[in-house]
Each structure stands twice: as structure tokens, then as C-alpha cells.
Amino acid sequence: MSKLLEGSVAVITGAGRGIGRSIALAFADAGADIAICARSETALQAVKEEIESKGKTCVSQVVDIADPDAVEAFCAHIISKFQTVNILVNNAGAYLDRGSFEESNPEDWWRTIEVNVRGPYLITRHLISAMGAGAKIMNLNSGKGYSAGQNSSGYHVSKAALKMFTESLANELWSRQIEVNTIIPGPTATTTLSRQDPDSGVTTEDILDRFTNTPPAGLPAWERVKHPDEVAQLALQLASYPTGGPTGQVFSLARRPL
Numbered sequence: 625m626s627k628l629l630e631g632s633v634a635v636i637t638g639a640g641r642g643i644g645r646s647i648a649l650a651f652a653d654a655g656a657d658i659a660i661c662a663r664s665e666t667a668l669q670a671v672k673e674e675i676e677s678k679g680k681t682c683v684s685q686v687v688d689i690a691d692p693d694a695v696e697a698f699c700a701h702i703i704s705k706f707q708t709v710n711i712l713v714n715n716a717g718a719y720l721d722r723g724s725f726e727e728s729n730p731e732d733w734w735r736t737i738e739v740n741v742r743g744p745y746l747i748t749r750h751l752i753s754a755m756g757a758g759a760k761i762m763n764l765n766s767g768k769g770y771s772a773g774q775n776s777s778g779y780h781v782s783k784a785a786l787k788m789f790t791e792s793l794a795n796e797l798w799s800r801q802i803e804v805n806t807i808i809p810g811p812t813a814t815t816t817l818s819r820q821d822p823d824s825g826v827t828t829e830d831i832l833d834r835f836t837n838t839p840p841a842g843l844p845a846w847e848r849v850k851h852p853d854e855v856a857q858l859a860l861q862l863a864s865y866p867t868g869g870p871t872g873q874v875f876s877l878a879r880r881p882l
């Protein structure tokens with residue numbers, strides 16, 4: 625029996641760890657060839673080897689998603705290798721701005737916008753000509769892009785802009801039968817959530833253990849921290865819809881209203 629994504633090419637940004645890594649591995653398991661990027665070469669290389677061990681081709685490149693030249697070179701590499709792109713997951717994200725507005729660092733605030741908004745814009749802009757009918761774009765957003773909480777104003781603003789980016793692309797691309805949707809993971813066991821150094825050796829299981837009985841600050845008791853593989857399941861479902869599936873929609877795994 626053929627696999628769900630056999631014959632597809634999927635590009636996932638920020639796939640060295642966390643949710644992006646889980647999505648890249650799930651898509652490779654489902655039969656897709658994969659292109660991945662992040663800034664850490666060691667992490668990328670490990671994911672590339674996992675993908676290749678599944679018998680799939682993997683293009684991996686060190687890219688800062690907010691750097692126009694690096695993104696252009698990555699996209700040129702992808703197109704020359706595969707000619708076509710069926711799935712683009714804009715996952716790489718920055719959450720540098722966590723404090724109050726008055727204490728915010730202007731560099732971190734703006735860098736958050738650059739990674740979370742300019743990054744998805746640049747890569748989508750360079751890959752769109754290689755995407756045809758039935759292609760899917762998924763943008764990783766957050767409840768914070770839909771309803772502002774306290775602090776982290778740069779993150780809120782960046783994800784709200786990503787919401788509008790997703791909606792405008794969906795409006796422009798439906799006539800080409802390219803579907804553009806939002807995934808909101810809800811709290812997920814990654815070092816972005818636990819605020820730990822990704823190189824500290826902390827594992828997904830450590831983070832899940834830490835939040836088993838106590839949800840992260842500010843979240844209700846009935847919210848649940850999930851494994852990144854659960855987000856990958858949702859991404860796989862969206863990736864495998866036939867042409868003419870949902871577009872301009874928000875798919876959330878949160879356990880509370882946005």
C-alpha cells in the first residue's frame with residue numbers, strides 16, 4: 625500500500641529540534657522527501673541522518689530564516705534538487721521577547737518580528753513558483769497571535785502578523801488550489817516552552833515530566849503539555865488532504881478557547 629506522502633517533497637523550517645523535527649520525521653515516515661533548515665549544523669545533521677535512515681532523500685542547510693540571501697540560496701538548492709515543492713511548513717520561530725514592554729530589549733523585540741514574520745515571507749516567496757495545485761502551506765502560530773496576554777509584546781505582534789499573512793495567502797492562492805492553514809500547537813514539550821538551553825541535554829521526556837501535574841504558568845489546570853509528535857500528527861493530517869481541502873483555517877491543539 626502506498627504511503628500518504630509518497631512522491632511528495634516537503635520543506636520544514638526550524639527542523640533541528642522540537643516540533644519541526646517531529647514533523648520532518650513524520651513526513652519522511654509517510655514517504656516524503658524532505659528539505660530542512662535551522663542555524664545549528666549539528667542538530668540538522670542528526671535529523672538528516674534519521675530521515676535518510678528511513679530511505680528518503682534529505683536536503684539540509686544551515687540557514688537563518690530572517691536572512692534574505694541565505695533563504696534564497698536554500699530555496700535555489702531545493703528547487704534544483706527536487707524541481708517541485710508540495711508542502712511547506714513555516715515552523716522556525718523566535719520567542720526572545722518574554723518580559724514587559726517597558727523592560728523589552730529593542731533588538732530582541734525586532735528580531736522576534738524578523739524571524740517570525742520576515743522568515744515565513746521570504747521562504748514562501750522563493751518557493752511559491754515551485755508549488756502547484758494541491759500544494760499545502762502550514763504556518764505554526766500560537767494562541768498569543770489571536771489573543772494578547774501580558775508581556776512578550778514582540779511575540780504577540782509577530783504571531784498576529786503571521787495570522788494575517790496566512791489569511792492573505794489563503795485568499796490569493798485558493799484559485800491556484802494551494803491551501804494555506806494555521807497550526808496552533810498549544811503548549812508542547814520543547815525547550816522554547818521550558819525556557820532551557822537546547823544544548824543542555826534536556827530531553828522531551830524531562831520536559832513532559834516537569835509539567836505532568838503542573839501546567840506552565842498562566843495556563844489552566846486542564847491544559848496539557850503535549851509531545852511534539854502529537855503536533856506532527858495534525859500536520860500530517862493536513863498535508864494529506866486531497867486537493868480542495870480546507871484553506872485559511874486554524875487548527876489548534878489547545879485545550880482552551882483561543
Ligand SMILES: NC(=O)c1ccc[n+]([C@@H]2O[C@H](COP(=O)([O-])OP(=O)(O)OC[C@H]3O[C@@H](n4cnc5c(N)ncnc54)[C@H](OP(=O)(O)O)[C@@H]3O)[C@@H](O)[C@H]2O)c1
Pocket residue numbers: 637638639640641642643644661662663664665667687688689690714715716717718739764765766767808809810811812813814815816817
Ligand atoms: N512549544 C510550544 O509550546 C509552542 C506553542 C505555540 C507555538 N509554538 C510555535 O511552534 C514553532 C516551533 O516551536 P518549538 O517549540 O518546536 O521551538 P524549538 O524547540 O525552539 O525549535 C525551533 C527550531 O527552529 C530553529 N530556528 C530558530 N530560529 C531560527 C532562525 N532564525 N532560522 C532558522 N531556524 C531557526 C531552531 O534551530 P536553531 O536554534 O539551530 O536555529 C529549532 O530547530 C514556533 O513557531 C513556535 O512559535 C510552539
